[in-house]
Every structure is written in structure tokens, then in C-alpha cells.
Amino acid sequence: MQETTLEGGFADAPRDAAHAFRACMNAMARPGRIETLRGATPPAPLSQAAGTLLLTLCDADTPVHLAGAHDCDAVRQWLAFHTGAPLAHARTDATFAIGVWDALLPLSDYPIGTARYPDRSATLVVEMDSLTATGARLTGPGIADSAALSLPDIAALRANHALFPQGLDFYFAAGEHLAALPRSTNVEDA
Amino acid sequence: MYVAVKGGERAIDAAHDWLAEQRRGDTTVPELDVAQIREQMTLAVNRVMAEGSLYDPDLAALAIKQARGDLIEAIFLIRAYRTTLPRFGTSRPLDTGAMDCMRRISATFKDAPGGQVLGPTFDYTHRLLDFKLAADGEDGASASAAVEPPETAPARVPHITGFLGRDGLIEQEPASDEAPPDLTRTPLELPTTRALRLQALARGDEGFLLGLAYSTQRGYARNHAFVGELRIGTVPVEMEIPELGFTVELGEITLTECETVNQFTGSKTEPAQFTRGYGLSFGQTERKAIAVALVDRALRWRELGEDDQGAPAQDEEFVLSHADNIQATGFLEHIKLPHYVDFQSELELVRKLRRQATQATETEAAQ
Amino acid sequence: MTDYNFAYLDEQTKRMIRRAILKGLAIPGYQVPFASREMPMPYGWGTGGVQLSAATLTPDDRLKVIDQGADDTTNAVSIRKFFEKTARVATTEHTPDASVIQTRHRIPEAPLSEDQILIYQVPIPEPLRFLEPSEVETRKMHELSEYGLMHVKLYEDIARHGHIATSYAYPVQVEGRYVMDPSPIPKFDNPKLSDCAAIQLFGAGREQRIYALPPHTKVVSLDFEDHPFDPSKADAPCALCGDTSSYLDEVITDDAGTRMYVCSDTDHCQTRREAGHSKETAA
Numbered sequence: 001m002q003e004t005t006l007e008g009g010f011a012d013a014p015r016d017a018a019h020a021f022r023a024c025m026n027a028m029a030r031p032g033r034i035e036t037l038r039g040a041t042p043p044a045p046l047s048q049a050a051g052t053l054l055l056t057l058c059d060a061d062t063p064v065h066l067a068g069a070h071d072c073d074a075v076r077q078w079l080a081f082h083t084g085a086p087l088a089h090a091r092t093d094a095t096f097a098i099g100v101w102d103a104l105l106p107l108s109d110y111p112i113g114t115a116r117y118p119d120r121s122a123t124l125v126v127e128m129d130s131l132t133a134t135g136a137r138l139t140g141p142g143i144a145d146s147a148a149l150s151l152p153d154i155a156a157l158r159a160n161h162a163l164f165p166q167g168l169d170f171y172f173a174a175g176e177h178l179a180a181l182p183r184s185t186n187v188e189d190a
Numbered sequence: 191m192y193v194a195v196k197g198g199e200r201a202i203d204a205a206h207d208w209l210a211e212q213r214r215g216d217t218t219v220p221e222l223d224v225a226q227i228r229e230q231m232t233l234a235v236n237r238v239m240a241e242g243s244l245y246d247p248d249l250a251a252l253a254i255k256q257a258r259g260d261l262i263e264a265i266f267l268i269r270a271y272r273t274t275l276p277r278f279g280t281s282r283p284l285d286t287g288a289m290d291c292m293r294r295i296s297a298t299f300k301d302a303p304g305g306q307v308l309g310p311t312f313d314y315t316h317r318l319l320d321f322k323l324a325a326d327g328e329d330g331a332s333a334s335a336a337v338e339p340p341e342t343a344p345a346r347v348p349h350i351t352g353f354l355g356r357d358g359l360i361e362q363e364p365a366s367d368e369a370p371p372d373l374t375r376t377p378l379e380l381p382t383t384r385a386l387r388l389q390a391l392a393r394g395d396e397g398f399l400l401g402l403a404y405s406t407q408r409g410y411a412r413n414h415a416f417v418g419e420l421r422i423g424t425v426p427v428e429m430e431i432p433e434l435g436f437t438v439e440l441g442e443i444t445l446t447e448c449e450t451v452n453q454f455t456g457s458k459t460e461p462a463q464f465t466r467g468y469g470l471s472f473g474q475t476e477r478k479a480i481a482v483a484l485v486d487r488a489l490r491w492r493e494l495g496e497d498d499q500g501a502p503a504q505d506e507e508f509v510l511s512h513a514d515n516i517q518a519t520g521f522l523e524h525i526k527l528p529h530y531v532d533f534q535s536e537l538e539l540v541r542k543l544r545r546q547a548t549q550a551t552e553t554e555a556a557q
Numbered sequence: 558m559t560d561y562n563f564a565y566l567d568e569q570t571k572r573m574i575r576r577a578i579l580k581g582l583a584i585p586g587y588q589v590p591f592a593s594r595e596m597p598m599p600y601g602w603g604t605g606g607v608q609l610s611a612a613t614l615t616p617d618d619r620l621k622v623i624d625q626g627a628d629d630t631t632n633a634v635s636i637r638k639f640f641e642k643t644a645r646v647a648t649t650e651h652t653p654d655a656s657v658i659q660t661r662h663r664i665p666e667a668p669l670s671e672d673q674i675l676i677y678q679v680p681i682p683e684p685l686r687f688l689e690p691s692e693v694e695t696r697k698m699h700e701l702s703e704y705g706l707m708h709v710k711l712y713e714d715i716a717r718h719g720h721i722a723t724s725y726a727y728p729v730q731v732e733g734r735y736v737m738d739p740s741p742i743p744k745f746d747n748p749k750l751s752d753c754a755a756i757q758l759f760g761a762g763r764e765q766r767i768y769a770l771p772p773h774t775k776v777v778s779l780d781f782e783d784h785p786f787d788p789s790k791a792d793a794p795c796a797l798c799g800d801t802s803s804y805l806d807e808v809i810t811d812d813a814g815t816r817m818y819v820c821s822d823t824d825h826c827q828t829r830r831e832a833g834h835s836k837e838t839a840a
Contacts, residue, residue, distance in 0.1 A: 014563035018615040021575050025613070028582045029756045029771040059572050115700045119580040119589045141585045141732055142771030165734060169583045182583035184732070198634040270597040274561065377590035377765040380693050507691055517763045520600030521680070527602065527632055530806050531625045531662045531821055535724035535743035537807065538791055543718050
């Protein structure tokens with residue numbers, strides 16, 4: 001076990017997690033809104049926002065899929081030590097998946113829930129270089145008029161929305177910034 | 191002039207003070223201690239442990255004291271405490287075949303290896319109030335007899351249904367290593383499995399299950415139950431410690447197990463076989479265990495290819511949704527809470543409907 | 558009693574609830590099953606709302622708890638005390654000062670803001686439950702958007718009474734998809750559900766369900782073209798603050814059965830009176 005594995009967790013778990021969850025919830029409730037998420041100092045290539053989100057939401061009940069470069073010893077050990085979350089056997093078992101967009105593809109690999117239980121679906125945490133309120137035009141629940149967000153692939157996300165009420169939910173992380181795109185959001189070219 | 195009611199907080203504090211005073215009762219009478227309840231109100235303690243889903247006689251006794259003897263309230267105290275406990279691990283499956291039985295009876299065979307042991311039962315007592323117990327001091331029985339517990343029966347007392355199973359006379363219960371679901375950790379989803387149903391019934395309300403079981407005996411999904419075996423005694427609880435690489439015994443608990451032998455199934459292709467009902471419960475709780483076995487059997491109609499008679503005891507959703515007395519009592523009693531707002535909206539609606547009805551009648555009369 | 562975790566629930570339980578909240582927000586109006594815990598207060602007394610509050614509160618929050626619109630009803634007092642003790646959060650009775658509001662049966666009169674979260678206690682989350690008692694069946698209906706039964710029920714009301722005879726827990730449809738129980742709020746409050754700036758979370762502890770409305774979600778009360786939804790209330794001003802637009806409680810003031818009407822939202826009424834409003838100024 002590397003020494004860094006033991007570090008970078010929450011200093012005061014109940015309170016840090018409460019603040020972090022509030023940011024995660026605000027992001028999911030207001031698609032496109034960019035929130036700040038701090039608390040954890042995860043090993044590279046995990047961003048601070050993504051690492052904090054994992055500490056906040058993952059545990060033994062949530063199989064996690066690490067995609068591409070995120071599937072490395074440092075991340076595996078850090079995640080196991082701080083959350084106890086098992087690695088998903090396959091993408092179809094994942095409750096959370098994390099990586100850069102291309103590494104996460106194709107989206108059809110992940111569970112989208114069933115018609116009766118659409119909540120039994122995966123949440124994808126997409127690591128981005130940056131997040132800005134530009135690009136795709138977002139409308140739907142959580143958005144008063146419209147919002148804008150720099151999304152990696154409008155067509156794929158629009159196809160995901162078409163599955164509603166089934167579908168995937170997305171978090172986008174860059175540094176300490178976090179934004180969300182639930183399946184309920186309609187995505188269009190700006 | 192009406193002033194919006196204030197003082198909810200003061201009212202609550204005063205109610206709690208009064209409650210504490212009432213709980214204690216007449217202070218010239220010595221206060222009960224928890225050990226007295228644990229030792230002398232054992233069956234109440236057992237019920238609280240069974241339905242509270244927590245094996246701890248001291249805490250159950252404390253809960254009974256705090257709840258002024260209201261067992262459902264005591265069960266509630268235990269449940270609320272139980273949810274806060276960390277989980278260190280899962281025990282090995284209990285082996286009731288290794289039970290050190292203090293009571294073991296069969297209604298299906300006059301005798302069987304291990305024998306019939308009547309044990310400490312009310313069964314053949316004449317229900318006459320014993321006024322000697324009302325007198326101060328030790329009662330006759332405990333003072334004189336001090337019954338020696340019989341030397342323990344053989345280390346393993348075979349299950350009666352095992353003898354039937356050996357001859358293929360009763361359905362086989364296939365062994366499974368599948369981890370049982372946990373009702374307290376995952377929301378109930380229907381249809382469910384027998385393992386989960388038994389778990390729900392084990393913590394279900396004794397009175398509710400008694401009524402349901404009784405209804406099956408009276409013809410609402412009758413399944414002709416014989417008590418194949420009822421056994422009460424202690425079994426060791428063991429846990430594997432992966433770090434140590436061996437199993438340790440955590441202690442012993444008292445259990446009641448009831449296996450019923452029920453009406454047979456069979457067809458042209460399959461020879462007739464008896465079927466099973468099963469009940470397992472913490473402590474000496476035999477009314478509960480028998481009721482669970484009967485309801486378990488009634489709920490198995492689908493897997494045994496029986497007809498749905500529309501009986502309450504056959505309806506899995508009905509039974510499981512209403513068996514928990516903590517859920518039931520909470521929702522029942524919540525109608526004591528203020529409902530001014532809902533009632534006001536109903537009041538307005540009824541007035542409006544009546545106004546319109548009156549107007550309509552008047553218009554008709556005028557024509 | 559001092560060594561319970563922040564906001565009482567253990568972290569694993571909070572994570573489970575938090576994940577359910579996020580799913581609820583992603584699928585507005587859909588009932589997410591969750592492994593509701595046994596709380597130290599009875600089922601039916603707000604355990605769903607309490608679990609949502611416990612999973613949502615941060616140490617920086619300011620909590621308001623109301624029951625029937627009032628901060629001082631006994632159960633509201635009891636729940637507020639619970640969080641004062643277990644989360645040591647600040648509390649308030651003043652709606653605009655609260656960041657988290659837990660409510661039973663009312664939506665505050667003051668419009669909610671973007672920085673607020675409204676948490677509803679829900680007894681029966683299934684809007685179809687009293688038409689179809691089986692959960693297996695109602696879940697199928699939601700799956701297929703098969704809401705004909707609800708319209709039949711409302712229509713039968715009209716045939717019998719000339720009106721839709723539902724006055725509280727009046728069913729709504731969320732973004733044209735899920736029919737949802739808004740909890741037993743009077744139908745007067747239904748219009749406030751829609752396009753609300755705050756996050757709205759609904760928790761049913763005994764029934765193990767969480768659902769949610771993100772801000773600015775379109776929520777429509779079910780009705781018919783010839784019988785449009787009517788958010789009615791008592792046709793009277795508040796006897797204390799003179800408001801003619803707030804929801805009113807009816808109070809019996811003497812043995813002869815004399816009635817008076819006062820605001821059900823005690824903070825709203827108090828705020829107006831402090832600003833100099835009264836029945837006389839309204840007249």
C-alpha cells in the first residue's frame with residue numbers, strides 16, 4: 001500500500017460529506033450549474049471534485065468502474081481504503097463509473113435502469129479539462145429558462161435523454177468544479 | 191381574543207415529566223429493577239427481543255421498564271437503538287440440530303430419538319389465579335422444588351422432519367449458500383423470496399401473525415398443519431474471523447423453532463409428499479414460532495402449485511406490508527397529530543357541495 | 558446521548574439516502590425505493606422527512622420545521638429539538654431566513670428562494686394507492702404511464718358531486734410524465750409546487766420512498782377542461798393580520814360555535830402583524 005493511499009480523505013467525514021453532498025445535490029438539481037466541490041485530495045488522475053464526490057457517495061454497496069487511465073493502483077487503493085467500494089466486475093454492474101469521456105464510451109455498456117425501476121442506473125463521472133457555461137443549450141427540470149454547459153458530445157447525451165425515464169446521469173468534473181446532467185435534461189446545439 | 195396557540199415546547203416538557211412520574215407509580219412501592227424484569231418477566235423480554243430483532247435480554251428488560259410494560263413501545267425502543275449499532279460481521283448459520291433443548295415436542299410421532307421433553311410450559315397448567323404468588327416472599331414452587339434442569343439430552347437432537355425426509359415423505363429443503371437478503375438494509379420489493387418472508391415474519395407482530403395463522407386453520411387457505419416438531423433451547427452463535435482464519439463462538443442464544451408438516455402435494459408424475467412450514471424466533475416464543483410456520487406455509491401456495499384462494503394469509507404483499515407493529519402503530523397513532531389543514535380543506539369542500547345542493551333544491555322548488 | 562453521529566444517522570445510511578435523493582432529482586416525480594431506517598420517533602410522524610433532513614443538513618444550515626403551517630405545533634417542536642440536539646444546527650421560525658424547511662401538510666406562504674430546500678413529510682407516497690392497494694400493480698401503472706384509473710376517479714367525483722371531491726393530497730403530474738402525490742397539502746398549495754425556485758424533496762419513511770422536484774419543474778394538478786383545477790380556500794380574511802390571500806385555519810371560539818379564521822402559516826401572520834397589518838387595516 002502506498003503511503004498516499006492513507007491520505008486525502010475527509011478530515012471530518014460527517015461534516016465534510018454533508019457540505020460535499022450539498023454541492024452534488026445542487027449540481028444535480030440545477031443541470032449545467034457549476035458548483036465547487038472540495039474536501040478530498042485524491043491521487044492523480046482523479047480530480048479534486050471527482051475524488052470528493054466518490055468519497056461522498058460510494059461505499060460497499062456501490063460497485064465502481066474505473067475507466068482508462070483512472071484504472072490504476074493509486075486510484076484503486078485510495079478508493080478501496082477510503083470508501084470500501086468494490087470495483088465493478090463489468091460495466092453492466094457499475095453504480096458509478098469514472099474516467100475521461102473517451103475512456104468511458106460506449107454509453108450503452110452501463111445500466112440504464114428498468115422501466116419499472118429507472119433508478120437502478122449508473123451515474124457516470126466524467127473528468128474534463130475544464131468546465132464552462134458555454135456550448136450545449138440545456139432545458140428541462142431544474143432550469144428556469146435555459147442553461148449552457150461545455151459538454152463532450154451533444155448527440156450521445158441527447159440520445160441518453162431520449163431514454164427517459166430510463167437513462168444515465170452524468171457528473172462532469174474539472175479540478176474543484178462540478179456540474180451535472182441528469183437524464184431529464186434536454187440537450188441541444190447552442 | 192384568540193391568540194395563536196403557543197407553548198408546544200412547554201407542553202411537551204410537562205408531558206414528559208408527568209410520564210416519568212406515572213411510570214414510577216406509587217413511590218411507597220419498591221421500584222422494579224431491570225434484573226427483576228429480565229428474570230421474572232422473561233416471556234415479555236423474549237417477545238421484545240424477537241420483534242425488536244435484537245438479542246439482548248438486559249436491554250429488552252430496560253425497554254420494558256421504560257415503556258411502562260407496553261411491549262410494542264418497548265420493541266420500538268429496541269428497534270430505534272438497534273439501527274444505530276455498527277455491524278461487525280455476519281454469524282455462521284445457526285445449527286438448530288445442535289440445540290441444547292429445554293423443550294421439544296412432536297405432535298406427529300409418539301416418540302423419536304431425543305425424546306419428548308415437556309419443559310417449562312403453561313400447556314397443562316390449570317388457569318387458576320395462584321394467590322400464593324400475591325403473598326409476599328417466595329412462592330411455593332421455587333422455594334420447595336428448585337427443579338434440577340435435566341441432564342442435557344444428546345449433543346445432537348435430530349429433527350423429526352429429517353426422518354420423514356429420509357423416506358422421501360416430505361419435500362426436500364435444498365441447501366443454499368446464497369446470502370440471505372436483509373430486510374433492514376434494502377427496501378422491500380415484491381414478489382419476494384421465502385428467506386425474506388421468514389425474516390419479515392420473525393420480527394412481525396405476534397398478535398397479527400396469530401390472527402392470520404388462526405384464519406388459515408378456520409379455512410382461509412387451510413393447509414392442515416401438524417406440529418412436526420417444536421423445540422426450544424440454546425444454540426451457539428459462531429462467527430468466522432477472516433483475519434484469524436478460524437471461527438469463534440460469540441455466545442449462546444435461546445431460540446424457538448417450529449417445523450410443521452402440512453398437507454401433501456403430488457400428481458400423476460410425482461408421488462405424494464408432505465410439505466413444510468417453518469418458524470424461528472428469538473427466546474421462548476412458541477406461539478409466535480407456530481404462527482410464523484402456519485403463515486409461511488400459506489404464503490408458499492404459488493411455489494407448491496396451489497390455488498390462490500384469495501385468503502389474507504396467502505397474500506404476500508398484504509401480510510408483509512402489515513406485519514410490522516412498529517410501522518403499524520406509528521401510522522395508526524399518527525392520526526392523533528393535528529390535521530387542521532387537511533380537515534379545513536375537506537370542510538370547505540363539504541360546505542361548497544352542500545351549498546350547491548341547497549341552491550339546486552331551491553331552484554327546483556321555485557319552478 | 559452525546560455520541561450520536563452528526564444529524565443522528567450513520568454515514569453509510571446517509572450515503573444511501575443521498576444516492577436516492579440524486580436519483581429522485583434526476584427522475585422528477587418518480588418514487589425511489591430506499592432502505593428507510595427505524596428512527597427514534599414513530600413511523601407516520603415524519604420519519605421520511607427527518608431522514609431527508611438528516612442526509613441534507615450541513616452545520617451551516619438554518620432549519621425551520623412546520624406542521625400544519627405552524628412552527629409551534631407539538632410535532633414540529635419535537636423534530637426541531639431533535640436536530641438542535643443531534644446536528645446542533647441553527648433554527649428559525651422565519652421562512653426567508655431558513656435554508657432547509659421541513660414541513661408537514663403546508664407550503665409556506667412566502668415564496669421560496671433558490672437557496673432553500675423544502676422537505677415534505679409524506680404518509681402515503683403512492684397517488685394511486687387508494688384506487689389500487691397493491692404496490693405491484695401501481696408500479697406497473699407508473700411504468701406504462703397508465704393513469705386512466707385516476708382520471709376515472711376524478712370524473713366519478715364530478716358525476717356524483719358536481720366537483721372533484723379531493724381537497725388535499727390532490728394528485729399532480731410532473732413534466733407530463735409521473736403522477737405524484739404532493740403529500741397531504743391542501744390543494745390551495747398545489748400551484749406553489751410548480752416552477753418553484755427551491756429544491757423540493759419528499760420522504761415517506763414507513764413506505765420507504767423518496768421523490769423530488771428540482772427547481773422550476775412543471776407540475777400540473779390533474780383536472781378536466783370543463784372542470785378546471787380550483788385551488789380554493791375559506792372565503793374570509795385572517796382575523797389577526799387581515800390577509801385575504803393566505804390559507805386559513807378555522808377556529809371555534811365559544812360554546813355557541815362561533816368561528817373565526819386565522820392564517821395557518823403562523824410566521825406569515827406574525828410577519829404581517831409586525832408590519833402593522835390587522836383585520837382593521839385590511840378592511
